[in-house]
Every structure is written in structure tokens, then in C-alpha cells.
Amino acid sequence: MSEIFAGKAFLVVTGASRGIGRAIAEKFASHLKNDSKVLLMARNLENLEKIADGMPRGLIILCKSVDFGQTTTKELQDALNDALRGEKPESFNQAIIVHCAAVVDYTRTANDLTDFSEWQTFFNVNMFSSAVLNGLFMKTFESSGVKKYVVNVCSYWGLTPDVYVSSYCAAKAAKDMFFKSFALENPDVSVLNYLPGLVDTEMLHDAYKKSKSEELVTRIKSALENNTVSTPEKTAECLVGVLKQQNYKSGDYVDFQKLNTV
Template sequence: MSAAYLSGKVFLLITGASQGIGRQIAQSFAPLLGNDSLVLLIARNARGLQETADKLPRGLSVHTASVDLSTATAHELKDVINKVLGAAGAMQFEKAIVVHNAASIGDLTKSTVAMTDFNIWQEYYDLNVFSPAVLNGVFMEIFNDYSKVLRLVINISSYSAVQPYKFMGYYCSGKAAREMFFKVFAVENPNVNVLNYSPGPVDTDMLHAVHTYTSEAQDEDTKNLVKNRPVLTTEQTVIRLLEVLKLQKYKSGSHIDYYNN
């Protein structure tokens, strides 16, 4: 399977690439990239990043950066990208792709009326909303209109961005805010291809946390999040993501779920 946005000389940046869906995106996208493409993997876990890098084709230029995205400044993120671009800069590439995957699920024990700590809200939104927004701005500053590079932005969203679940106030609101940001970005930048991809319930540590919570809370609404839709492997959902990119039937900025026809 191939996708036009992955062919040719590509700069590919993936956050949250040390495990789960981020790692699988790296593994599935990398073999489709053209010669002299460059892959930048970002996450906090340096060991996990290296494990991901070791799984990628040796013909690619693969770089890792252990970064705490919840605290990194725009200046620091710009330095990370420019360091791997080198003197040739952005214009050496035909295409530039950024995958905003890094995320956390938040505290699953609190109802919305108990979520009264400003610091917890700040910490959650720093990683899950503010960080991808800032990184995206930095990415677009580097790969700007003058670079003549075809640009693709993929935000890994969630069904929870459009469907509320009890005791998931942090996660649902964060995913909704993050997705709406990228919808606004898409409207403002019609020359950039933007996809909000909801991967479905995937067998990851995050889903296991939901399972653990629901088994304790016995909340039927939240259990339906993982019961009514079959659990997928990371490979299954990324294959579907590649199909969506190949077909290009979506309007830029749209929310596309794994189970959409």
C-alpha cells in the first residue's frame, strides 16, 4: 500500500513515538518513504525511542529526541527540528509530515465537579492541547509557504473528542479542544492537508487504563467505550490510516474515525 504524501523525499516528525500507536506509525510509514527521507522521533522515553528507531529501514536518516513536550518551549522545539535539518534546511524536502500523537489520558477517578485543581488542569492541557499547538506552529514556521514543500498534518484524535464519557473529563475535553484547534488551523491554511484521525479502541497502555478504571467503577457508559467497538491492534489502525491518506476522500480538517465508511 502506498500514499502519495509518503512518496518522494519526505521529512516525517512523529511525537509519542516511543511506544504504541506512535511506534506503529513510524514502522508503517517509514518503508513507504523515498530515498534520502528523514524521520524525527520525539518522546520522553529515550530507550523507547531508540527501540522504535531500530525497527526502521536502515536506508533512512532516523533521529530521536528525548523531549518533555509538556514543558518544551517553542524555541527549544525549533532547535530540535533545525538541528536534524542541518544546513540544507526545509527546502531539501518535497514533503513534510507532522504526526501529533503524544497524549495522556488523565485522572479517571474524578467526576467533573471534583476537577477543581488549576495545576492539574494546566499540566494536562500543557501536554495534550498547548504542546501540539505550539509544535505545529513551529513546524509551519520552518516548512512555510515559501519552502514549496507539500505539507500534511495528522492529529491523532479520539472518538472521545465527539462522545462524552463519565469520569473522562480531562481526556474528552482535551481531545475536543485539540481537534477543534486543528480544524481552525485547516480553515486558516487551505494549502495544508489536515487530518484528525480517530484510531478506534486500540490495544495500548491507555486502553488498559480505561479497562482498569471501568472494572472498578462499574460504569456502563464508559464500559461501552471499549465493549461496543472491537479492540484493534496498532497495526490494524495504522493500516486504516494509510488507506484514508491514500484515498484522500476527506475534507481537510475532518474527523475520520477508524469505523467510518
């Protein structure tokens, strides 16, 4: 079995401008070999460029501003082509893609969600764009003999329902099932559904400030006060270790909280 960071890699990270996505991009980059290529994707180009500036100088990095709620197949394919910059896919030892882009609404009940366009945009970000980008990524490297790795950054809300987040629960559950099915169809690809734990991110603080669920707000407040939340850097480092060890069946969940005590 090849080691994920052993050779020249092509890495894609979505949602890379902040939080867990940013930490994963930075942590992975610190393990990549020189001349590896990194494609960072998110809406905030300025943040992406700042992150790229702090990465090892031996890497070739492209930052791409993408609105995953409105993106197209062509835009995503063009981003992959631009990152390759004429280099052949077979020149890489590993091709790694991390799906981390997400958006959450903490304020509305299921009965409030009656706008088709809002549903479309929401699922575009949280599910459809990942599925399309993943397919394009696989086609790019399908005949190259490159070892391929897929990481789907999951949420406990994809496993357990909750109030005021029904759209997010639905999208994350659909995304997880998609990657489980993808793993069955692609036994040559290493697929990991990674549960990152409760992490101190802007998204967590948004939930604390905006959620209409008193139970959720109380739970977050308690976790922050008792220092039982992880940092993005810690969960990203755990993910690196999991991928290096490969002690999981492709398509399975690996849960940060079951591997660590904060």
C-alpha cells in the same frame, strides 16, 4: 495532487514510543523514500531508540525525549532544527507531522479538578504542545514550496462526553477545533482529523484497570473478549491508505470504524 510518500519526506511523530504513535511511526517509515528524515518525539528515549533501530536503514532518524507537559517553544524548535541538521527545508518533497501524544486520567470527576497547575500540564500534553509544535513546523517549511500534511490523532471522547474523563474530553475537543480552524486558514495544507477506533494499547488497558466508570470497564472487557478491538498496526495501515487516497476534505474527520470491520 502529490502522493504523500512519493518523494523525500520530513516526518515528525509525537507520542511515538508506544501504542498508536509507535505503529504510525513504523508504518510510515516503511513507506518513506531513502534519505527521508524522521523525528520521533516522546518522553521515553529508550523506547524511541529501539523503534528507530528497527526502521529502514536508508532513513535518517532523530529521537528526542520530550516531556510535553513541561516543554518550551525553544525545546521544540531546537528539536526541529536538530532533525534538519543543516539541510534546507526546500530539499524535501513532503513535510508530514502526526500529533499523537496524549495522557488520560480516568479516576476523577470534574468537581475534583481544582488545581490550575494540573490543568496546565494536562492541556500542555493534549493540546497546547501540538498547537505550538504545529506552528513551528509550518514556519520551518513556509517558504519552501514543500507539500505539507498534518494528522491529528483524535478520540471519540473529543466528540462525546463521558464520566471521569472530563479533562481529556475538553482537551481533545479543543485540539480538534484548533486543527479545523488551522485547516481553514491554511488551504495549501492537507489536514486530517483521524479517529483510530478502539485500539488494543496500553492506554486501553490502563482504562480497563483504573477507570471508575463501571460502564466503560464493562465495554472494554466485552470488546477484548469478543475481539472487536483493532491493533495499532491495523489502524496505522488504514491511516496510510486514507492519506494516499486523499478522499477527504481538509480538516474533516475520518473514522477508522466506519472504514473497517474488525
